[in-house]
Each structure stands twice: as structure tokens, then as C-alpha cells.
Amino acid sequence: xxxxxxxxxxxxxxxxxxxxxxGWPEASRAAxxxxxVDEDGGRTSAEDGAGASGAGPALKLVGLVKRFxxxxxxxxxxxxxxxxxxxxxxGPNGAGKTTTLSMATGLLRPDAGTARVLGHDVWAxxxxxxxxxxxxxxxxxxxxxxxGRELVRTTGELHGLARxxxxxxxxxxxDVLGLTAAGDELVVDYSAGMAKKAALACSLxxxxxxxxLDEPFEAVDPLSGASIRGLLGDFVAGGGTVVxxxxxxxxxxxLCDRVAVVAGGRxxxxxxxxxxxxxxxxxERFVELAxxxxxxxxxxxxxxxxx
Ligand SMILES: Nc1ncnc2c1ncn2[C@@H]1O[C@H](COP(=O)(O)OP(=O)(O)OP(=O)(O)O)[C@@H](O)[C@H]1O
Numbered sequence: 263x264x265x266x267x268x269x270x271x272x273x274x275x276x277x278x279x280x281x282x283x284x285g286w287p288e289a290s291r292a293a294x295x296x297x298x299v300d301e302d303g304g305r306t307s308a309e310d311g312a313g314a315s316g317a318g319p320a321l322k323l324v325g326l327v328k329r330f331x332x333x334x335x336x337x338x339x340x341x342x343x344x345x346x347x348x349x350x351x352x353g354p355n356g357a358g359k360t361t362t363l364s365m366a367t368g369l370l371r372p373d374a375g376t377a378r379v380l381g382h383d384v385w386a387x388x389x390x391x392x393x394x395x396x397x398x399x400x401x402x403x404x405x406x407x408x409x410g411r412e413l414v415r416t417t418g419e420l421h422g423l424a425r426x427x428x429x430x431x432x433x434x435x436x437d438v439l440g441l442t443a444a445g446d447e448l449v450v451d452y453s454a455g456m457a458k459k460a461a462l463a464c465s466l467x468x469x470x471x472x473x474x475l476d477e478p479f480e481a482v483d484p485l486s487g488a489s490i491r492g493l494l495g496d497f498v499a500g501g502g503t504v505v506x507x508x509x510x511x512x513x514x515x516x517l518c519d520r521v522a523v524v525a526g527g528r529x530x531x532x533x534x535x536x537x538x539x540x541x542x543x544x545x546e547r548f549v550e551l552a553x554x555x556x557x558x559x560x561x562x563x564x565x566x567x568x569x
Contacts, residue, residue: 318381320345320472320503321366326375328361328527336361337527339375343472343505343520348498350514351507352544353524354552359507360400360476362524366505367397367474379472393421396470398478402461404449410456411436411445414463421468428467435463438493440486454481462490466497473497475506479513491517511545525552 321343328336336358343349351359364370366377368384368391376383382390405413414435418428436442439459444452449460458481465473473494479487494504494517508514514521515535521544522532530551531538539547 318345319343319378320347320380321474321505322376322378323362323366324376326362326365326377327373328358328365328370329373335527336365336372339524339527339529341522341529341532343503345380345471345503346498346501347520348494348504348506348518349520349522350518351505351522351524352509352511352514352548353507357524357552358527359524361527363474363476363505363507364399367395367399368392369397369399393468394471396465396468396473398458398461398465398473398475400476404457404461404464406448406450406452406457408449409446410441410449410452410460410463413449413460414467417464418467423468431467431469432463435466438489439463440489455483455486458482459486459490462493466493471502473502473504473506475504477507477509479508479510511543511548515539515544523548523551 319342321341323339323341326336326339327334335356339358339362341362351363353359361370365372365375366384367379368377368388371385376385378384379391380394382394384391384395405416408416411432414432415425415428418431419425423431433442436445439462441456441459441463444456449457452460458478462475462478465475478490482490498504506517519535520533521535521538523530523538531547535544538544542550
């Protein structure tokens with residue numbers, strides 16, 4: 263059972279802890295010690311082109327480009343995510359975060375560049391990459407005519423888990439995410455937050471080694487948010503790596519040990535939280551780096567002011 267889920271909502275995932283949740287899969291344990299990555303998640307070896315052994319960064323994006331209607335919405339994104347880290351991707355609306363994460367996880371084909379998950383190219387070796395990858399995409403389409411319980415079980419079976427294993431893991435995940443009582447309701451009847459939690463359970467059921475989560479806390483209540491933070495903490499403590507996007511700077515500062523600021527389809531700053539903050543709060547740094555875009559003067563909308 264996932265009884266080891268942390269309830270300490272103030273700690274960062276994995277920080278100060280190095281536990282492996284009882285019964286949680288070998289794949290996560292295997293990643294707990296990754297050659298070539300030091301304890302701070304930084305590279306210690308010159309070789310970062312990881313092989314199938316899993317050595318090297320958990321995610322490596324090189325020169326990713328995506329154009330829509332001739333406009334480059336992702337314009338040469340490079341990003342190295344060390345194994346064992348929790349990396350936050352932040353940026354203004356329309357910055358290209360979702361597009362980048364979609365290309366990183368094999369959901370959208372890049373016009374240029376490469377994405378490697380623990381050494382597996384997501385486009386040249388999609389099966390190898392997706393076996394190691396759990397994804398919570400933005401606006402995910404779920405099989406919503408299934409119940410939450412059926413959805414998580416079925417996802418596990420589609421990943422090749424034995425039926426009994428998929429059932430057991432589905433129950434544990436539903437329990438941790440507070441969905442047990444609603445487990446037999448159809449996903450189509452779920453609230454936005456419940457659907458997000460069901461999708462998160464699906465992203466975890468096959469015990470990935472890299473989790474890529476697009477706005478995982480959006481629409482989620484504070485109690486569930488704490489459960490998710492605990493779940494991610496255990497995942498990282500067990501050797502997993504997390505990349506998440508969020509607009510909530512305080513959350514990123516609390517959860518992440520690394521951060522990348524994206525705007526206009528480019529990475530403006532990336533590194534450890536301390537490096538990127540550079541002595542300020544993340545919000546201040548964010549505004550400094552990504553601000554100054556299109557903002558109204560505030561002189562319009564006179565019709566909104568009564569006096
Ligand atoms: N399928 C598409 N066709 C055309 N334009 C697209 C498509 N998908 C994204 N875009 C455009 O690409 C840009 C980046 O969008 P993206 O969703 O990646 O931004 P984002 O950083 O995730 O934004 P937000 O924080 O608002 O979720 C936006 O201008 C968006 O309109």
C-alpha cells in the first residue's frame with residue numbers, strides 16, 4: 263500500500279528523504295542511483311548522451327522547434343533535466359510550455375530538434391521512451407465512459423501489467439488521491455479536479471521513471487494538492503524524476519529544486535532554483551525575465567469604473 267505518502271506539505275519532494283514506498287515498483291528503485299548524476303542532481307560525468315542503462319539526464323531536449331502557421335511558438339528549446347530532480351517549467355500564457363512538453367513526451371512531432379527520455383529518443387524509440395514515461399497532458403482526453411476505477415486499471419493493463427497488479431495499483435492510487443468512494447462513477451461525471459486526479463493516477467500506474475505533468479495542481483483542492491505533493495515526494499524519493507508546469511510560483515518554489523523560465527518559445531533561464539532566483543523570489547525573477555510583454559496601459563476599460 264502507498265501508506266508512506268508524505269503529509270509534510272512544507273518539504274520538497276524527496277528532500278531529506280530517500281525512501282522507497284513499500285510495494286512500489288523496481289523501476290523506480292533502479293533509478294534511485296543513477297551513474298553520472300551527483301546527489302544534487304547535477305552532472306558529474308562528461309557523457310550526457312544516456313544509453314539504455316538509464317545513465318544520464320532523465321530528459322534532454324535539444325533544439326526543439328514547433329511552428330504553427332509559419333510562427334515558431336517553440337523556437338529552439340534546450341533543456342537538461344537531471345535524474346532525481348523536480349523541475350518546474352514556468353512562463354506566461356502562450357509561452358510555449360504545453361507545446362514543449364507535448365513534443366518532449368511524444369504527443370506532438372517537432373519541426374526540428376530531439377527529445378530523449380533516459381536516453382531513448384521519443385520519436386525514434388517511442389516504445390522504449392514511453393515505457394519509462396508518465397504523462398499528464400494539458401486538456402487530456404480520457405476514456406470518460408469508464409469509471410475512474412476502470413480507467414486506471416485499464417491504463418495499467420494497456421501498459422502491459424497483469425490484471426491483478428493493475429487492480430491493486432489502481433486501488434492504491436485511488437486511495438491516495440481520495441477517489442476511492444467515487445471510483446465507480448463514470449469519469450464523464452467527474453469534476454475537473456477529480457478528472458485531473460484520475461489522469462494523474464493513469465500517469466503513475468505503470469511506475470514510470472520520469473513524470474511530465476502539465477499543470478498538475480490546476481483545479482485541484484488544497485487537500486488533494488497536499489496528497490499529490492506527498493505522492494510526488496515518494497516518487498522522487500524512490501528514484502523518480504518530475505517535470506511539471508505551473509503558474510503558481512510559490513508552489514514551484516516549494517516543490518521544485520530546478521526551474522526553467524520560458525517565454526516566446528525560448529528558455530530564458532534554467533538551473534537550480536537558487537541560480538534562477540538569483541537572490542530574489544521566483545515571482546520577481548519571473549516578472550523581470552518574462553515581463554514587459556504585451557500589457558495594456560490600464561487607461562482603457564473606463565466603462566468598468568463607476569466613478
Ligand atoms: N495546435 C495549435 N495550432 C495553432 N497554434 C497553437 C496550437 N497549439 C498552440 N498554439 C499556439 O502556440 C503558442 C504556445 O501555446 P502553448 O499552449 O504551448 O503555451 P503555454 O505556455 O502552455 O500557455 P498557457 O500557460 O496559457 O497554458 C500559443 O500562442 C498558442 O496559441
